[in-house]
Amino acid sequence: MDPRVIVITSGKGGVGKTTSTANLAVNLAKEGFKVVAVDADIGLRNLDLVMGLENRVVYNFIDVIEGNCRLKQALVRDKRVDNLYLLPAAQTRTKDAVNPKQMKELCNELRKEFDFILMDSPAGIEGGFQNAAAGADEALVVTTPEISAVRDADRIIGMLESMQKSPIRLIINRVRPVLIKEGDMLDVEDVLDVLAVKLIGIVPEDTSVIRSTNSGEPLTFGTDSQAKNAFENISRRIVGIEVPFINMQERQESSLLAGLKRIFRFS
Amino acid sequence: MGFLKRFFSRGNSREKAKKRLQLVLIHDRADISPMMLENLRSDLIDVINKYMEIDVQNIEMDLDRDNGSVALVANIPVVSIKRGNKAD
Numbered sequence: 001m002d003p004r005v006i007v008i009t010s011g012k013g014g015v016g017k018t019t020s021t022a023n024l025a026v027n028l029a030k031e032g033f034k035v036v037a038v039d040a041d042i043g044l045r046n047l048d049l050v051m052g053l054e055n056r057v058v059y060n061f062i063d064v065i066e067g068n069c070r071l072k073q074a075l076v077r078d079k080r081v082d083n084l085y086l087l088p089a090a091q092t093r094t095k096d097a098v099n100p101k102q103m104k105e106l107c108n109e110l111r112k113e114f115d116f117i118l119m120d121s122p123a124g125i126e127g128g129f130q131n132a133a134a135g136a137d138e139a140l141v142v143t144t145p146e147i148s149a150v151r152d153a154d155r156i157i158g159m160l161e162s163m164q165k166s167p168i169r170l171i172i173n174r175v176r177p178v179l180i181k182e183g184d185m186l187d188v189e190d191v192l193d194v195l196a197v198k199l200i201g202i203v204p205e206d207t208s209v210i211r212s213t214n215s216g217e218p219l220t221f222g223t224d225s226q227a228k229n230a231f232e233n234i235s236r237r238i239v240g241i242e243v244p245f246i247n248m249q250e251r252q253e254s255s256l257l258a259g260l261k262r263i264f265r266f267s
Numbered sequence: 268m269g270f271l272k273r274f275f276s277r278g279n280s281r282e283k284a285k286k287r288l289q290l291v292l293i294h295d296r297a298d299i300s301p302m303m304l305e306n307l308r309s310d311l312i313d314v315i316n317k318y319m320e321i322d323v324q325n326i327e328m329d330l331d332r333d334n335g336s337v338a339l340v341a342n343i344p345v346v347s348i349k350r351g352n353k354a355d
Contacts, residue, residue, distance in 0.1 A: 147288045154292050183279040190285050194292055 003111040006118050006238075007040075007136035007165070011152030013123030015144045016173040019209060020231070021120040022050045024140075026218040027235035029084035033115040036075065038106075039089035040132035041122040042097055048088050052216020053078060062090040065102050071109055080221065085114075095127045100134035107135025116238075125159060139165045140200065144174040145186040150194060157197050169200035171234060176205045188245075201234035202245060203227055293330045293337050304328070311341065320346040 008021045018041075025037035038061065039047035048054040059074035064087075078084040087110075090097065110117045121132035133139065139160045143153040153170070160168050172191055179185035188202055208225035212218060219228040233243045294300075308328050315321055322344040331340040 147284050147291075150288055151291060151295065154295060158296070180281070183281045186281055186284055186288075190281070194285070194288055 001115060003114055004116055004138065005107050005111065005136045006116065006138050006140060007121050007133045007160075008118060008140045008142060009121035009129060009132065009156055009160070010123060010142040010149070011125060011156040012143070012149045015142050015149050016171075016203070016209075017123070017142050018046050018050050018120055019213065020140065020142050020171055020173065020203075020234075021047060021118050023219050023228075023231040024235050024238065025051075025084060025116070025118050026078070026081060026220050027232055028116050028118075028238065029078070029081045030220060031235065031239065032083070033239075034083040034113070035116045035118065036085040036087055036110055036114045037118045037120065038087040038110070040103075040119050041128065042089045042093050042095050042131075043091065044122065045089040045091045047120050048076070048086060049216065050213055051078065051086055051218065053086050053088075054216070057086075057088045060088045060090040061106060062093055062097050065098055065106060071113075080218075095122070095131065098131055100130055103131045104135040125155060129156070129159075133160065133163055133165065136165060139168045140171055141168060141197065142171045142173055143191065143195075145172060145176075145180075145188075145191055147186070150186070150191055154195055157195060168197055170195060170197045171201045171203065172199070173203045174205045175202055199245065200237050201230055203230040203234075204246075290330075297330065297337065299330065304330075311343075315343060317349075319348045322346055 008017050008024075010017050018039075021037055025035050029035040037047060037051065039045055041047070042062065045060075048057050053076050056076045058076075059069040061074060063069045064071050064074045074087060076086040076088065078086065107117060107119075117135075119132045119136055122128035141153050141156055141160070143149045157168055170192070172188055175188070176185055180187045188199070192199055204226040206225050206227035208219060208222060209227050212222055219225065219231055222228065230246070236243050308326065311328070312321065312323055312326070325344050327340075327342040329340060331338050
């Protein structure tokens with residue numbers, strides 16, 4: 001299989017790029033692929049923390065680019081699963097420390113070693129994003145069903161298209177079925193309607209994600225949860241396995257019943 | 268009746284969200300700024316004014332989405348048609 005470089009991006013901050021990168025990287029490694037997760041958010045390093053590898057970071061990828069260390073020295077191996085590595089970001093530098101050309105070269109180096117290179121992009125559409133996307137073949141765009149996140153996702157999708165990334169696929173994160181049911185949240189169809197892009201996964205809002213981040217334990221090592229299943233499904237779809245999407249739109253409950261429920265709840 | 272209607276239609280902010288999102292994306296994608304739309308509006312008024320008297324205060328004009336395509340929809344109330352002398 002040809003190595004694949006995938007940038008995980010969103011436009012808006014806080015929608016789950018790092019969580020997605022961490023969990024997809026672990027899942028792909030568990031499937032037997034050799035995976036590196038690259039934290040491309042220079043100055044705001046977080047992927048190490050979410051993956052639970054923060055105490056093992058010595059060098060970062062700026063050190064590699066500037067020749068302060070060899071690539072192998074900067075890679076942090078995850079001991080919990082074979083074939084999983086983290087390439088951390090520099091915490092005390094800014095996004096101007098690298099340029100897209102250097103990022104492309106770094107990706108090409110990584111292609112020699114890995115099956116999957118997952119680039120965790122910073123939020124925004126400026127230099128940091130440009131760097132993260134420079135060396136990538138394809139993209140995963142993360143959004144939540146909120147209008148501000150969807151709008152930013154649309155901007156990012158436009159930019160990824162003009163950079164000729166393909167395929168560009170969408171993860172809808174933090175979906176709350178109850179809100180959808182009550183008509184107070186955009187459902188999956190709505191989001192797909194306005195964003196002209198293919199869906200790769202739906203992740204329900206799930207407290208297990210908070211627990212997983214708190215402890216630095218990727219979801220897949222924890223107990224069964226909706227989010228864990230969702231990320232496992234996305235990983236399978238990435239490698240080309242067809243997995244049906246969970247059905248989230250049960251919002252057609254009769255408004256009379258919903259109204260009655262409200263009476264008893266609120267009055 | 269109004270009370271009941273409001274009561275049962277609670278929790279439909281989704282519809283509102285989708286409409287607002289669709290509209291804002293039309294602008295984002297077309298890269299049309301509100302200023303450009305304002306200029307277009309005043310140019311249109313000038314042109315139409317040559318032929319008819321219109322109610323400038325109540326003009327509605329916006330980009331609208333219909334079946335995946337974008338349309339410029341204008342609702343321009345006509346007060347009277349200017350007869351005889353067309354231009355100038």
